[in-house]
Amino acid sequence: MTTVVIADDEALLRKALAALLPLEGEITVLAEAEDGESAVEATLQHRPDVLVIDLEMPGLDGLGAVARIRDARPEQVILMLTRHARPGVLRRALKLGVQGFAGKAAEPAHIASVITTLREGRRWVDPDVSALAVIDDNPLTDREMDVLRATGEGYSAADIAARLHLAEGTVRNYLSNAMHKTQTRTRHEAARYAREHDWL
Known part of the structure; x- marks a missing residue:
């Protein structure tokens, strides 16, 4: 018997999965969570x-x-569920160690099968999700993403330099490059643009 916790803010989908997954395989639903905080707790x-x-x-x-x-x-x-895999999401999920990735529109029987696959120590990425996610249009370097991430958290250029152990001038160069690549006027706009495109 495989035990699961289901976390989804859409009550209808969450409750449907909780009711249907046990019918599709040897699965026991231990708890449901309606947001990220309760998912961690559960x-x-x-x-x-x-x-x-x-x-x-x-x-x-x-x-x-x-x-x-x-x-x-x-x-x-x-196992992470999504309606659409924007470029960068799959990569970030895999970096966090997520073993499975499936579309929310998948049949409960398919999701049950993927759960069993993951329980056996294997990985699973739905082909449809994978096809969307491999189109990586992120032009930013890792360091440019680092400084934009810190910008989005409200740090000044001097603070970012101290946090990332870089010269302040180097940080400003990274920010300038990121603004040019995102065609934005300020570093805050660049950070917002990058987040909207799921590059951070």
Whole structure:
């Protein structure tokens, strides 16, 4: 028997999965969560074999919740659901150690099958999700993303330089390059643009 926690802010979908997954295989649903915060709490409390979590939720999103769970429970097996894989999402999820990625429109029988696959120690990325996600149109370098991420958190150029152990002039160069690549006028606009395109 495979135990799961289901986290999704769409109550209808969450409850449908909770009701249908046990009918599709040897699956027991231990708990449901309606947002990222409760997903973290439920996962750490119930310690399921597989966490089934929505990517997009209000407040703490799926990736944020996964990052927190990974800190406390590195071995947790995770299946992430999404309606659309924008460029960068799959890469970020895999970097966080997410083992499975499936579309929210998938049939419960398919999701149950993927859960079993993950429980057996294998990975699964739906071909449709993969095809969308491999189109990587991010022109930013890793360092440019680092400085934009820090900008989005409200740090000044001097603060960013100290945090990333770089010269302030170097940080300004990275910011200037990022603004040019995103065709924006300020570093805050560049950070917003990058987040909207899911590059950060």
